[in-house]
Amino acid sequence: MEDDAPVIYGLEFQARALSAQTAETDAIRFLVGTQSLRYDNQIHVIDFDDESNIINKNVLLHHAGEIWQISANPADRNVLATCYNNTSDSKVTSSAAVWRIPKELQAGNQEVPDDSSNNTQTLELLCHLNNDSHSSLSNSTTLEGKGQLKFTSGRWSPHHNCTQVATANDTTIRGWDIRTMRQIYCIDNAHGQLVRDLDFNPNKQYYLASCGDDCKVKFWDTRNVNEPVKTLEEHSHWVWSVRYNHSHDQLVLTGSSDSRVILSNMVSISSEPFGHLVDDEDLSDQEDSQRDEKTKEPLQDSIIATYEEHEDSVYAVEWSSADPWLFASLSYDGRLVINRVPRALKYNILL
Amino acid sequence: MEEEDAGRRRKAHGMLKLYYGITEEGKSGERLLDPTDINGVHFNPEMYLTKLRKESSLAQLMDVETDMVRQIRALDSDMQTLVYENYNKFISATDTIRKMKNDFKKMEDEMDGLAANMAVITEFSARISSTLQERHQHITKLSGVHTLLRKLQFLFELPARLKKCIEMSAFAQAVSYHAKARSVLQQYQHMPSFHGIQTDCQAIMAGLADTLHQRFRDQSSSPLDLSECIELLLSLEEPAHLLCDEFLAHGRGRLAAHLSDLEGASDILEFVDRGCGGFISDACLLAASYQSLFCKEPSCTAQMAEQKLTTFLDELSEGYFELVEKRLREEKSPGDNSLLVRALDRFHRRLQAPSKLVPGCNFNRRGTEIVVRVAQERLAQYLQALKNFFQGCLTDVRQALAAPRTPGKEAPALGELLAMLSGSVLNQIKSVLASVHLFTAKDVAFSDKPYFKGEFCSQGVREGLIVAFIKSVCQTGRQFCDSPGEKGASTPPLLLLLLSRLCLDYETSTISYILTLTDEQFLGQDHSSVTPVSTLCSLARSTAQTLLNQYVKSQGLVVSQMLRKSVETRDWVTTIEPRNVRAVMKRVVEDITSVDVQVGLLYEEGVRKAHSSDSSKRTFSVYSSSRLQGRYAQSYTPSAPLDTSLLSNIQKLFSERIDIFSTVQFNKVSILTGIIKISLKTFLECVRLRTFGRFGLQQIQVDCHYLQLYLWRFVSDENLVHCLLDEVVCSAAHRCLDPLPMEQSVIEVICERG
Structure with a gap:
């Protein structure tokens, strides 16, 4: 039971950017980027030891500016990309860059946890994403419409050989095919107000979750854009982030500026609504009877847990890439909370 | 003399009495015992004399003596008269007896004569x-012959007679003649002469039967004719079931004509009248005559005939009922229910x-089934009409709300609209x-x-009409809340309110009133389960809650859109030094004030947390500014960025978590608190997404102070407004490149000026 208690880590600065280290499948590792206008910004590489419940951190300096968005290279665990704002001469410029984590940290990060905070290292810049010699704009298209159009979020679809991207601007979600750079679907008025985040179901290629300022989380089938498949309305303020669990897509994590993180179990629209069908034949009679009881329970979408460890708006939530039962959430005041899926539910899904 | 006479008579009577042994009563008895009483029974002459001699003087004795002599004389004369009288009577009686004896002897003789005569007569x-004797027997025989x-003569004449009857079309006569003769002919048909007559008769009767059949089949003949025909045919021993069939077939033609006639009727009442007058009464007539013809006495024929009639009527009425039902279904207009x-x-x-x-x-x-069905359909129509009416009312209200308010910024009279709406709906109900x-x-x-x-009252009217209507009202309300557009423009917020x-209102009074009214009018005897008032009330309450939440949400959205736009579209880094409060903030305050007025028209004030006097506001703002400065002072020291978050965290530990889009209570303060909470939280989130210059921060400070000045009065707990605004300013400070806050006094001056 103690294992289920949340682990809290505090950053000195305010922070919005959180990412799991996607390429890392052994260790539970998260990247957090800070936002500070007046001090050097940092990227915290946070390792979590599942057994001892201990957090190890490595701080990397990010001199370029305050980090709004961070994401890890899915192939090389030492490469990451950030979106950042740079303020100089009372001008704010937004840019993006790809970075490499310095060598020393890669090699022996487990052995030198003590002095890592003292000798902070600087990220190695690989390239700026600004269409210079190192990188080139492969494709672009412009969204046409009235007024100032701003994309609030974008997401790769893991399906279709990664040829699709979904973007959100204002209340609309659009799907793009990057081979033709044409719009393939458009969900008008997906939310009553701004759409804040998107995520694709990793197992069902047409399923998409979105969240927004109307406090709702909606699940869409992109083949039918008129009606959401499901709508959740559990948060009491804007929902900033929504994430599907990578392995068990009935688990959906949402973070909101009402300082809550909610874990929902969307059984009815997951890829494994009848999770036990596969092993049916192997079961002995006795187990059968037990299973009967289980299957008799109606499959209900439910809220599994509401996590209230945060005291400020939660802008980012992320599942661990190594342990599918573990997730982190980050609130604006720099508090990172690592939580686990309740054990009862975990066994329920697994067995 | 008279007295004496009376005394004498009494004496005589006494003697007679004595003779006959009738004793005198009491008093005289004593006297009678006296032996000296000369008139007594026990009179003793010796004693009387001695007594007389002893007691009386000579003179007296003399007197007695004379008296006695006189009395004796009188008695003697009396005796004599009596004897004479009685003697005469006795004589005459003897005479009479003798005469009677003579007469009787004569009579006896006569009687003897009479007896002799009688014997002779016998x-x-x-x-x-x-x-x-012989003669009499002969005569009897002759009369028999x-x-x-x-x-026989009748029989021989029968064919001719029948023909004649038929010629005169006196069919009844003919049939009765034939009926008389039939059995005889049947009996003696082995004799050739009779057989001839029989065949003749049969031929004639067959002809007659044919004629009758023809008449029977003739469509134009009247029911009376028909029944006569049937009667005749029946007595001709035609097979009854064929006759039944034919009769019914005949009737069918006429009834079908009635049915086709019905289709033309325009008015429902006329339609039913025509149906009743034509079809039903004819069917009755038919059935009655049929029954009198075929079902007179219970027999198997009668049973068969009865069955035929039933199926026939069922068949025909099917068509009629279908027609009626179709017609009734066309009766859609709800006005003329009567x-x-x-x-x-x-x-x-x-x-x-x-x-x-x-x-x-x-x-x-x-x-009955048709009536029940029509009634049910009617109820459904009424429900639909009620729903339509409600929708119509809502449209009217919408129009009234949307109507441009030319004279100033006068708020629409919400109270009146509400009263009008609920009143007209109630009237309609x-x-x-x-x-x-x-x-x-x-x-x-x-x-x-x-x-x-039973069922009509409870299930039909109460459940199907009233309860369903109330539910539909709630449903309609809910539909406004989750309309897919939900951009706020789809439903005017005032309508939600x-x-x-x-x-x-429905929850508090109207529902129970309507249901009581219904229960009173429709005292249902059946106790099937009905929706209790409490269920409906809770439904209405939850609907009211949902609507109100939606109202708060949409109003909050309006204000927060304004705030968001104002934050997002400005370049806060290069903005100039604040000289006054931004117009947007004034708009916000104005909007919230007008919302306050509108809500105040419909909802009660509600409770706020204690203090709300002007003085408290002043001290509060001073307190807040001092605290603000304290916090900024902390964050300026570059070495301690941690302290800021620590401090704010500690502060948050002690303040309650604020649910932004939470449910509100049914009062003005709670509603406005909800709206303000939503607006300020949006403000906060927007500020966090921007980067500020020094003057940008100062502008935010000014704006927040302005809001603080004007918004506290609307909310239940001014601490809440303060907390949120405080956080806005804090966040702005964090997002500021050059955080140099403005002097509190300057802020106050600017706010008071603007």
Whole structure:
């Protein structure tokens, strides 16, 4: 039971950017980027030891500016990309860059946890994403419409050989095919107000979750854009982030500026609504009877847990890439909370 | 003299009495015992004399003596007269007896004579009768022969007679003649002469039967003719079932004509009248005559005929009922319910006659079924009409709300609109109840059917109409809340507010009032489960809550859109030094004030947390500014960025978590608190997404102070506004490149100026 208690880590600065280290499948590792206008910004590489419940951190300096968005290279665990704002001469410029984590940290990060905070290292810049010699704009298209159009979020679809991207601007979600750079679907008025985040179901290629300022989380089938498949309305303020669990897509994590993180179990629209069908034949009679009881329970979408460890708006939530039962959430005041899926539910899904 | 006379008479009487042994009563008895009393029974002359001699003087003795002599004389004379009188009487009696004796002797002689005469007479009479006997037998025989001959003559004349009758078309006569002769002919048909007559007769009668059949089949012949024909044919021993069939077939033609006639009727009442007058009464007539013809006495024929009639009527009535139902279904306009009920009543009443006549057929049941179905359909129509009316009212209200308010910024009279809306809906419900009530009126025949007594009242009217309507009102309300557009523009927020108040009113009073009204009018006897008032009330309450939440949300959205735009579209880094409060903030305050006015028209004030005097506001703002400065001072020291978050965290530990889009209570303060919470939280989130220059921060400070000045009065807990605004300023400071806050006094001056 103690294992289920949340682990809290505090950053000195305010922070919005959180990412799991996607390429890392052994260790539970998260990247957090800070936002500070007046001090050097940092990227915290946070390792979590599942057994001892201990957090190890490595701080990397990010001199370029305050980090709004961070994401890890899915192939090389030492490469990451950030979106950042740079303020100089009372001008704010937004840019993006790809970075490499310095060598020393890669090699022996487990052995030198003590002095890592003292000798902070600087990220190695690989390239700026600004269409210079190192990188080139492969494709672009412009969204046409009235007024100032701003994309609030974008997401790769893991399906279709990664040829699709979904973007959100204002209340609309659009799907793009990057081979033709044409719009393939458009969900008008997906939310009553701004759409804040998107995520694709990793197992069902047409399923998409979105969240927004109307406090709702909606699940869409992109083949039918008129009606959401499901709508959740559990948060009491804007929902900033929504994430599907990578392995068990009935688990959906949402973070909101009402300082809550909610874990929902969307059984009815997951890829494994009848999770036990596969092993049916192997079961002995006795187990059968037990299973009967289980299957008799109606499959209900439910809220599994509401996590209230945060005291400020939660802008980012992320599942661990190594342990599918573990997730982190980050609130604006720099508090990172690592939580686990309740054990009862975990066994329920697994067995 | 008289006295003496009386005394004498008494004496005589006394003697007689004595003689006859009648004792005098009491007093005189004593006297009688006296032996000296000369008139007594025990008179002793010796004693009397001695006594007299002893007691009386000589003179007295003399007197007694004379007296006695005189008395003796008188007695003697009396005795003599008596004897004479009685003697005469006795003589005459003896005479009479003698005379009687003579007379009796004479009479005896006469009697003897008479007896002799009588014997003679008897003898004579016996002799006469014996002589006449032979003759009498002969005469009897002769008269028998005479009758037989007459019968035979009748038989021989029968064919001719029948022909003549037929020529004169006196069919009844012919049939009766034939009936008389038939059995005889049957009996003696082995004799050639009779057989000839029989065949003749049969041929003639067959011809007659044909004629009758023809007449029978003739469409134009009247029912009276028909029944005559049938009667004749029956007595001709035609097979009854064929006749039944033919009769019914004949009737079918006429009834079908009635049915086709019905289709033309325009008015429902006229339609039913025509149906009753034409079809039903003809069917009754038909059934009655049929029954009198075929079902007179219980036999297997009668049973068969009865069955035929039942199936026939069932078949025909099927068509009729279908027609009626179709017609009734066309009766859609809800206004003239009384007409419909009257028509139904008439329809139902008229069906009683045939169903009484032919108990086997299910006229009554079918009729009742139709009435019940029509009533149910009617209820459904009324429900639809009520719903439409409600929608219409809502449209009116929408128009009233949307109407441009030219004279100044006068708020629309929400109270009046609400009263108008609920009043007109209530009136409509009442009028519908009144119309529906016609179905159960006492003078309507079908109102005492079990359906109308029980199910119609409870399931139909109460559940199907009233409860369903209330539910639909709630449903309509809810639909406004989750309309797919939900951009706020789809439903005017004021309508939400109005509907929420309406639902709340329903919860507190209207529902129970309507249901009580319904229960009173429709005292249902059946105790099937009905939706309790509490369920409806809670439904209405939750609807009101949802609507109000939606109102708060959409109003909050309006204000927060304004704030968001104002934050997002400005370049906060290069902005100039603040000189006054931004216009947006004034708009926000204005908007919230107008919302306050609107809500105040419909909802009560509600409770706020204690202090709200002007002085408290002033001290509060001073306190807040001092605290603000304290916090900034902390964050300026570059070495301690941690402290800031620590401090704010500590502060948050002690303040309650604020749920932004939470449910509100049914009062003004709570509603406005909700709206302000939403707006300020949006403000906060927007500020966090921007980067500020020094003057940008200062502008935010000014704006926040302005809001602080004006918004505290609307909310239940001014601490809340303060907290949120405080956080806005804090966040702005964090997002500021050059955080140099403005002097509190300057801020106050700017705010008071603007």
